[in-house]
Amino acid sequence: MENYPSFQFGEKLLKLAQRAEERAAGQFRRIEETARWNSQKMLAAFQRARVSESSFVGSTGYGYGDRGRDQLDEVYAYALGAEDALVRYNFVSGTHALTVALFGVLRPGDTVLSATGTPYDTIQGVFGLPGREEPGSLRDFGIVYEQIDLLPDGGIDYEELGRELAKDCRMVYVQRSRGYTLRPSLSVAEIERLAGFVKERAPGCLVMVDNCYGEFVEREEPTSHGADLMAGSLIKNPGGGIAPTGGYIAGRRDLVELCSYRLTTPGTGRELGCTLGHSRELFMGAFHAPTVTGEALKTAVFCSALFDELGYEVTPGPEEARADIIQAVKLREREALIAFCRGVQSASPVDAFVVPEPSPMPGYDSDVIMAAGAFTLGSSIEMSADAPLREPYAVWMQGGLNYAVGQLGVLTAAQEVLKLK
Incomplete structure (x- = not known):
């Protein structure tokens, strides 16, 4: 590994980086595959939806007959293995998309059960958790929130579940990613096991996943x-670093339809909603998303391997299977984190x-x-x-539009930490 004119790293760090890349080589191959x-799969989705230049034409007003909008939904549904999808630039965040989905399918008197412990901070006010009883929360509408804490190893407590x-439980809520915790993120295989467990014991209970970062x-x-x-959010993985905002909901067709009624109005649902010229960016972002996600994963694996070489505890480890793009490093000291x-x-x-x-x-x-x-404010895929x-x-690190630059970011972070020693 060599220095570059604009980025100079110490010889010791470059040697460790070389070892880190060698350790990561197997993971890199799996990520690229x-x-x-x-x-x-994404290319097939575009072809099945018959995407054309006319799909990118923006609509105004009510957005009646916006063919591109409907095709984008079709692309996401196929790429995500869902019956249907609702993809809109006017979802302001992943939390907003999750909120629309929750309010879309839950009704007063329903109970929603979190199977993965306390959810991420921004969704707590939506549920109306103690200390976060925000006006207009699910709690305000008579929807009961319960949760099961994870086991000490971060696994799901199936006995308690x-x-x-x-x-009487209407929904089991699952947060796939770790958030600001050090528990492992959930793989699709683990979510499949969880869903099967739920359906066997409560056939009418819905399983909903916060899929952000996954x-x-x-x-x-x-x-x-x-x-x-x-x-999830379009300024995370599925927007490919191109979508400037937005989110998606995907799943069973009847449930997505209910969500569309919450997004706009009962009866009109997905038939309304102009695109204002944003369609091309959302299509392009989706098309690039698998490759960009791979680059972010390679950046995370390199970070894991390098800081492991430096003697820090990392999770996931360099050789561990991954279920999201997040890499955590225990830096042990306040100044090292800064x-x-x-x-x-x-x-x-x-x-x-x-x-x-x-x-x-x-x-x-x-604090x-x-x-x-980032080019897009708050973008987590960058x-x-x-x-x-x-x-x-x-510290929780995520993203990287391309590995070459992501690697420089990790090396620069390591160099700043090493200055403290």
Whole structure:
């Protein structure tokens, strides 16, 4: 591995990086094979939907008869292994798409059971968890939230789940990714096992998956392996770094239809909604998504291998199978965590001159530091790193539009950490 004119790294770091790449070679091959598999699936989806130049024409007003909008739904449904999909630029975030899905299918008196412990911070107010009883939450509408904590090893507590399913439960909610925790993310195989367990004991109970960060990491998606419904963000994996905003809901056709009534109005549903000229970006993002997700995964694997070589605890490990694009590194010290994030920021294409500082953030009990120099504000498929400043001072890194630049970001983060030694 060599230095570049604009990026100079120490000899020791370059040698460790070379060893890290050698360790990652097997994983890289598997990731590239998965990207090829998902890319051919995406190409087939475009062809099946008969995408043409006219599909990119924007509509205004009510958006009646927007053929491109409907074709984009068809592309996503096929690529995600779902009966149907609802893909819109006006989903403002993954949390928004999840919220529309939850309100679309749940009714007053229903119980939703989280099988993966406390969900990610931004969705807590939607459920109306204690301390997060926001006006307009599901709790406000008489929908009951229950949860099962994960086992100490991060696995699902099937014994407790069986007891809860014996009660009246309308939905089991599953967060695939780890969020700000160090538990393992859920593979499609594990979600399939969970869905089968639920259907066997409570046939009428729905299984819904928060699929953020997990799309195209594996060859199949939860909706083709037992999940009834899932949702995610287009500024994560499925937008391919091109979609400027948006989200999707995918799953059973009847449930997606109910969600469309919540997105617009009962009775009109998906028939309304103009595209305002955003269709080309969303189609292009979807087309590139499998390859870009692969590049982000390679960046994460390299980060895991390099920091393992440096003596830090990493999860997932360099040789572990992955279910999302997130890489966690336990940096053990506050200053090391800050240095890592500043290194990532300084290797970004946008706002590289900005120095991240820890600061308070609503919903967190400690200061949070975030590094993200992205073309799309908040895009998690572009390389970023963030963490609350608390023990064990772990950082969560994700994204990387291409491995060549992602690797530079990891090396720069490592170099800044090493300066503290």
